[in-house]
Amino acid sequence: MSQDKVSLLRDPTAGVSTSSDSRNYDSVDPPPHTENRAQISFVPRRLPQYVAALTATLSALAAGAVLGWTSPILSDLQHGKFHNISVTSDQMGWIGSFVTLGGMTMCIPTGFLCDLLGRKKTLLLLIAPFAVGWSLIIFAKSIIMLYLGRLITGMAAGASCVAAPLYTSEIAQKEIRGTLGSYFQLMVTVGIFLAYLSGKYLTSMPYTIFCACLPVVFVVLFAFQPETPAFCLRRGRYDDALKALVKLRGPCEGNESELAEIEGSLKESLESSVSFSQTFRKKANVKALVIAFALMFFQQFSGINAVILYTSDIFASAGSNLDANTAAIIVGAFQVVATFVSSLVIDKLGRKILLFTSAVVMALSSLVLAIYFTLKCRTSIDGDILHELGFIPIVSLCLFVVVFSIGLGPIPWMISSEIFTPEIKSIASSSAGTFNWFLAFLVTKFYLQVNERVGQDSTFYAFAVLSLLGGAFVYFVIPETKGKTVEQVQAELER
Incomplete structure (x- = not known):
């Protein structure tokens, strides 16, 4: 690799000399330029x-x-x-x-x-x-x-x-x-x-x-x-970046070329940096920000944090046949399994189809749970019949957390890293995260009080409507980002 390639990000302000190449490959075990090529994996x-x-x-x-x-x-x-x-x-x-x-x-x-x-x-x-x-x-x-x-x-x-x-x-x-x-x-x-x-x-x-x-x-x-190779390169610590990559990839033939790609990406990001106000004159960046914030809104107002924090209370209110804590364990187990399955298929099925399916099925689950609470609290339905229907809260909430975990759970965070250009990714993603936590505060703080005033059925009817609106937003607004570069996604958002 040429000296120019290695020094792309070496900046005097970082305290790193650009006059000589001080890489110490002897500190990497095994060294990347060893004569025994059999020790290096492809x-x-x-x-x-x-x-x-x-x-x-x-x-x-x-x-x-x-x-x-x-x-x-x-x-x-x-x-x-x-x-x-x-x-x-x-x-x-x-x-x-x-x-x-x-x-x-x-x-x-x-x-x-x-x-x-x-x-x-x-x-x-x-x-x-x-x-x-x-x-x-x-x-x-x-x-x-x-x-x-x-x-x-x-x-x-x-x-x-x-x-x-x-x-x-x-x-x-x-x-x-x-x-x-x-x-x-x-x-x-x-x-x-x-x-x-x-x-x-x-x-x-x-x-x-x-x-x-x-x-x-x-x-x-x-x-x-190890520290991430990208951060080490940002600090001009090429040797540390190479050590980290060797630890993460093994002594691989492509380690140096991968570092060169990371350096090139960081250099391009530095060269293309503009003022924050200028970045949001582009239609694509504005649309990306709307998408990120909207997904955080629909994630939180699906009611997921209310379900997580007050699972036992929901089941106790429903009069389920199962002990409330046991029912909560079942819901938690379903959530773990579904999230694991999502990690296996997210790069195969794509983001958009999982988001859409998640939002629609969550709306149906919330609707079924709301109807159950209406039957329980607002009608004179026979108690024995209601007791026989005690499985409904468990099935509904299990389905709710399963589909949340394959779509609206992980994907809003992931999409935030895929639709923003490098110069605004940090501040835009952090702002979207702050917005997400603020919405979570509103849901968790006022969930119990809203239940007391309007009833649990009305609360879940509202969650159902908002989830359905989220599905419509995904269908009509959000582009598929699977397998696309940031440039390709930005071009699609610019239309």
Whole structure:
């Protein structure tokens, strides 16, 4: 590789000399230019990439436990069995929603931290807010300490929503980028499922301590993974970028050419950078921003966070034959399996068909659940008949989370990274993430109060209508991004 190729991004402001090539290939084991070519593979290894992505997204597993914590412990909180703190319905809404407020505050700052400190260091630093937040909850003496604990753990969860997908997208070779990109949502669902499962069999304090230990597991396992090659190149650290790529791909024939591609992409991004206001004079960028924000809106107002945080309460209200916590475990298990299936098919079936199917089927599921609550609360239907229909809430919510997990769950986050040009991707994606957490706050804070005023059936009727509108939006507005470059997607949006 020529000296000019290596030095594309070496900038005096970064403190990196451009006068000589200081690459130290001896530090890479095995060296890329070894004479023994038999030791060098022509095909990159994928297992190290899967391991790195899974360990990075253990932060999302810890975030999922934060989201799911309220469901199994809801009854204990409302009856004053947790630290002898009695919680009203309004206070319960705040306990659920402070997580989303915390997440909302961290999306944009985390983007800057990732560029300043690196993707790996930013992820490892999440242990601090996780530890502080869970400590406040475990040792809570008042409702204020519970509020603060939920707010701070929410900040950690929100930061992981930015840092973990960024890390996985930058370590993956393009053939498996969609699969690794879906791991974040998968691990969130695993974390929620673990919260449901452990909450069923542990009392409130051991259960809370179990959830608090998950971030520690993440940090211990992820600490051994490399920084992303792209970040190393942005800092002019070519040797570190090469070491990281060798660790992620193995001593592969194409490592240097892949680094050259990354350098070229970064150089093009720097050269094409324009002012923020100028970028939004283009029709394609405006349309991309509308798509990103609209998908976040339809994701949250499908009612998914209300379902996750208050699953046990929903089943208890429905009078299901199953114990409410057992029903929640079943729902969580379905969500994990569906998200895993989505990771296998998302690069084959495409984004648009999965989004459309997800929105429409979620609308039908919400409608069925709403009709059940109408029969239960607003009619004089025989109690025995209603008891026989107790399977309906479980079937409806299982179907709801399954189709959410293959479409409206992972894809809005993924599309945000596929439709924006490099010069606005960071700020646009972070803004969309902030909007998502704000909407999640509205849903989780006011769900219980709205139920009390208009009834659960009316709430789910509204979720059904909004999901159906989301399906229409996907069908008429959103382009298919599978297998397309950013330039191709932008050209389609420009029409």
